[in-house]
Amino acid sequence: xxxxxxxxxxxxxxxxxxxxxxxxxxxxxxxxxxxxxxxxxxxxxxxxxxxxxxxxxxxxxxxxxxxxxxxxxxxxxxxxxxxxxxxxxxxxxxxxxxxxxxxxxxxxxxxxxxxxxxxxxxxxxxxxxxxxxxxxxxxxxxxxxxxxxxxxxxxxxxxxxxxxxxxxxxxxxx
Amino acid sequence: xxxxxxxxxxxxxxxxxxxxxxxxxxxxxxxxxxxxxxxxxxxxxxxxxxxxxxxxxxxxxxxxxxxxxxxxxxxxxxxxxxxxxxxxxxxxxxxxxxxxxxxxxxxxxxxxxxxxxxxxxxxxxxxxxxxxxxxxxxxxxxxxxxxxxxxxxxxxxxxxxxxxxxxxxxxxxxxxxxxxxxxxxxxxxxxxxxxxxxxxxxxxxxxxxxxxxxxxxxx
Numbered sequence: 001x002x003x004x005x006x007x008x009x010x011x012x013x014x015x016x017x018x019x020x021x022x023x024x025x026x027x028x029x030x031x032x033x034x035x036x037x038x039x040x041x042x043x044x045x046x047x048x049x050x051x052x053x054x055x056x057x058x059x060x061x062x063x064x065x066x067x068x069x070x071x072x073x074x075x076x077x078x079x080x081x082x083x084x085x086x087x088x089x090x091x092x093x094x095x096x097x098x099x100x101x102x103x104x105x106x107x108x109x110x111x112x113x114x115x116x117x118x119x120x121x122x123x124x125x126x127x128x129x130x131x132x133x134x135x136x137x138x139x140x141x142x143x144x145x146x147x148x149x150x151x152x153x154x155x156x157x158x159x160x161x162x163x164x165x166x167x168x169x170x171x172x173x174x
Numbered sequence: 175x176x177x178x179x180x181x182x183x184x185x186x187x188x189x190x191x192x193x194x195x196x197x198x199x200x201x202x203x204x205x206x207x208x209x210x211x212x213x214x215x216x217x218x219x220x221x222x223x224x225x226x227x228x229x230x231x232x233x234x235x236x237x238x239x240x241x242x243x244x245x246x247x248x249x250x251x252x253x254x255x256x257x258x259x260x261x262x263x264x265x266x267x268x269x270x271x272x273x274x275x276x277x278x279x280x281x282x283x284x285x286x287x288x289x290x291x292x293x294x295x296x297x298x299x300x301x302x303x304x305x306x307x308x309x310x311x312x313x314x315x316x317x318x319x320x321x322x323x324x325x326x327x328x329x330x331x332x333x334x335x336x337x338x339x340x341x342x343x344x345x346x347x348x349x350x351x352x353x354x355x356x357x358x359x360x361x362x363x364x365x366x367x368x369x370x371x372x373x374x375x376x377x378x379x380x381x382x383x384x385x386x387x388x389x390x391x392x393x
């Protein structure tokens with residue numbers, strides 16, 4: 001659901017703001033999990049990002065789409081957390097993969113390699129991959145979050161996939 | 175590879191995480207708190223340097239992979255005298271025989287920190303520490319050959335001074351499925367700088383996450 005804001009929706013208190021951003025929270029959380037690999041860190045990032053969004057809500061352009069604006073703030077918060085991890089105290093997250101007892105198949109090993117490669121991508125490239133393939137955003141939506149053109153978003157995605165050795169065919173236009 | 179295949183592979187690799195139902199409430203609570211204190215960039219740089227130089231221990235880890243031959247019968251008997259509760263906490267009961275003893279120790283401030291055992295497979299990295307006297311958790315940074323695994327994680331305290339690092343991802347394994355791990359250990363509650371170095375080699379660490387699916391190539 002794409003939340004948009006008009007003049008009347010400007011929140012004056014925390015509860016109103018939460019009601020406004022609530023539809024975006026699942027996507028925000030998913031983005032943070034994809035970027036940070038940790039549920040706990042993702043929750044922290046989303047909470048901090050929403051706090052910052054609330055504080056800077058006056059700069060939000062009325063009538064604009066709220067989702068890309070909020071996701072951009074979450075992405076920045078994830079970047080900040082990753083930079084600060086050298087000295088912040090964080091807790092190791094649990095498994096993101098909710099799987100039952102399985103044997104370590106070739107697929108599992110490949111998945112682990114791919115996951116490791118993904119988290120070694122530069123932040124901007126990892127971000128486009130997470131937005132495009134983990135959040136299922138269109139290239140126009142990815143571009144709106146990154147504040148770049150759709151063409152640039154597609155190009156960045158292509159480069160990231162090449163680094164992941166996923167050999168993309170022509171990427172969809174939508 | 176088309177986009178659907180790419181999406182499917184990436185999602186399989188990244189896994190899924192359930193949306194926490196309390197997130198909205200937590201966001202609301204956060205909005206009613208004061209802003210986080212600012213942290214000067216210089217302090218971050220200094221702290222990062224300190225974390226890197228405090229304690230380094232090099233651990234060679236053999237990691238399970240599908241190319242390894244299955245172990246005959248991985249023993250559920252611990253090869254290291256660890257409390258059962260600790261092994262249970264890491265869900266390694268079935269693979270307890272594969273937990274490799276380590277003998278790396280150093281002093282951080284007034285505390286003796288020892289890396290006493292380790293285990294790794296393609297989706298787990300587990301390090302067991304003994305910290306005496308037993309007080310708060312130490313902070314661990316861990317790197318493999320490709321970069322950081324976890325830059326800084328405060329460990330949970332277990333019984334009798336045991337502290338466990340349990341990461342749900344295997345380390346990078348090079349030729350021969352050997353992973354080289356570098357760990358830095360700091361005391362988050364002691365601002366002093368301590369410096370020590372320890373090096374050691376594990377006999378082997380082989381992996382299995384479930385009793386029926388263990389694969390291991392013991393050295």
